[in-house]
Amino acid sequence: EAQVTQNPRYLITVTGKKLTVTCSQNMNHEYMSWYRQDPGLGLRQIYYSMNVEVTDKGDVPEGYKVSRKEKRNFPLILESPSPNQTSLYFCASSPRAGQGFEQYFGPGTRLTVT
């Protein structure tokens, strides 16, 4: 089944404890992206990747890191999480950058930082 998977789905952690949220897609998509979703603010892009080893900042990159060593994986790293990073996170992928390609979203990761 073609899909985007994320792990973990739920995570409660403490301030300053490094964590990684994994994202994997099995559709051979070139483009991948991370979003966070907060009430009243909608989906905001954190980082995106055009292809392997090509990443760039979105609108809210502060406090996050990403890497794209393989086409299928795009992990999101929080080196020192803070309470303002409590949010619902979505990974998404699409065949490639360009007009008309819809994004396929993973199931989401609900993160709470205390």
Add this chain to the structure above:
Amino acid sequence: GQNIDQPTEMTATEGAIVQINCTYQTSGFNGLFWYQQHAGEAPTFLSYNVLDGLEEKGRFSSFLSRSKGYSYLLLKELQMKDSASYLCAVRDNTGFQKLVFGTGTRLLVSP
């Protein structure tokens, strides 16, 4: 930059028709998407418009007017399962595949 406006919430009755509007301001337009998102779930793609006019897909249709910076999503023969949030997203041409999402319209369908 971009600015996208949608109503926060709408209500409608099962079997009725509802129109969800989206207005946008962007420095360079390269397509508009509509996504559906049920509470606690991932957004799923509904429609895409890049040229002016109406795109129809079953019970759902989406309209675009680029000169007015305006789109709407039309849902016909509403069903209870259509209760969800509807997200308007605009792609600009200043960054590859950069989508900017509106805050979404929560639709409640009642019997």
